[in-house]
Amino acid sequence: MKNITKIIIAFVTIISIVSCGDKRTRSVQYMPDMYVSVPYDANSATGINGEASNLEPVAGTIARGQVPYEYPHTNEGYDAALNNLKSPLEATEKNLANGKAMYAIYCATCHGDKGDGNGVLSQRDKFNGIPSYKDRPITEGSIYHVIMYGRNLMGSHASQLTHDERWQVVSYVEKLRNDLLN
């Protein structure tokens, strides 16, 4: 009987040490029945055959509700988008407001709140040479093309913005450019 009491005391002490002491490991769990996922998790390292669970879709397939972008990532594609590509969205207040919100998240860090290329990264001398919108001959098509593919040092932002959001950002960038030019 005395032994059992001693064991319980030792057990409680060990648990309290294990659960409070080390911040580098997870705490103990009591009977983790449905803690670990049986199906595959997004972003998990162990998917099919132990590979990462995020696999690329087959090239050339089109998901429902998605529109493929037909201009190629070349200088000719840029020129074609610059001249021919037009926004499919209507110019509503709502679109412009969401474009502004998205611009603040994804663009303003470098391009600045006013689009003059004077964002936080430029001010802090981390990322230089960001042009002002008024210095370049850009159209709505070329803005969309650059968001899709990136250009020179700017990377593609297609993975972060949806089709509609990209066009909303384009409309807000055009507004900023007009403000800068006038």
Place this chain on the structure above:
Amino acid sequence: MKSVDKHSQLTRLILKSFTFLLIFLLSFSLQAQDAVDEAQQKEGKQLFKSLCASCHKLDKKLIGPALGGISERRDMDWLKSWIKDNAALRASGDADAIAIFDEYNGSPMTPFPQLTDKNIEDIIYYTTVGEPVKAGAQTAVVTEGQEPQSSPWLTYILVAIIVVGVLIIANLLKVISELKGAPKTPGLAGNIDDLWVGFKKNSFLHVLITIFLALTTAYVLFGTLFQIGVDEGYMPIQEVAFSHKIHAGDNKIDCQYCHSSAKHSKTSGIPSGNVCMNCHKNISEVADDTTMEFDGMTYGKAELDKEIQKLYTAVGWDTETLEYTGETKPIKWTRVHNLADFVYFNHSQHVTVGGQKCQTCHGPVETMDEVFQYSPLTMGWCIDCHRDTSVDLKGSPYYTKVHEELSKKYGVEKVTVAQMGGMECGKCHY
């Protein structure tokens, strides 16, 4: 005491003269260089930063070639015509122009017809003389070195020595007074013996102490049990020393720039390597004064540059040719915030619909070098917030009818998540 004072005066004198000598040497060496036209240099730097730096660096190849010392390699007139309209120069059949265009895979340079000859000369002058030398920085290092290094351990040891010293003196004084004929006191040990005998006889004290011990045990026991399965403060060592403090805090990059799926998806995912490369294509080194705390160590420029190299290995970026090699090796991040699989949590309905700040649940991430779990993520924590948080019904047509009905029924303006059924089992656990 006097000698010490003299000594420090002497040291101060030596250090002062030493510093003076250094500053003198530094200014001398500055003058020894070619006299730099600072106004022209500044003007050129400004133009270079705003117009050229998107594709060129002074000491490194970027989209275009490195421009440091370009005036020694090219003729000034050639440079002027190239910068103003390089396409026209190529069309005119200039061999040099066509050669450099082909070397950089035919990526065209933006023409700059707006630049005057003076502007271009300023820029070229800046590329020749380089960065302005910071005179203040080097002397600052010298004076900083004189600061005495105080360690907390030294203070502890000193305090301990003083305490022990006081005790020894007290004991000595007591012995002396006893030797002089004062009556012998029983001492500390004798007092404790008396106390112990009295305690053994007093049964009321026994009961009191048993109750106290029982309550303490229960407190410790339940406290321990309530910590099981709670990962508050969990801070694993990540494969890459990524600092949220530098990115989100200092550089003020929005949370959703990298965690972009929070607005539409259940999972606010880890950003993939292409998001890192949006900036780090250009930023291959951190600034000289950038530091972060990682695993109890302070990482400076040398260590952090190595961490950026890990990113390049992961995405397969060749820093020499500035091209992707195609060999990728994804970074294995360790997940900090984990819910059991029987909970359904959706980021988008909290972030986009609910309009919650990231910091509400994840704490001040922008001040964390290493991310740790700020909130306990227990069920009680979720429920507490659902009881208190009112839902913003304005501007959402989905809620218009619900709001009217609920206002009539309960006569309230405020509708909390709990009142809308945010505490039902099936909402989170299915």
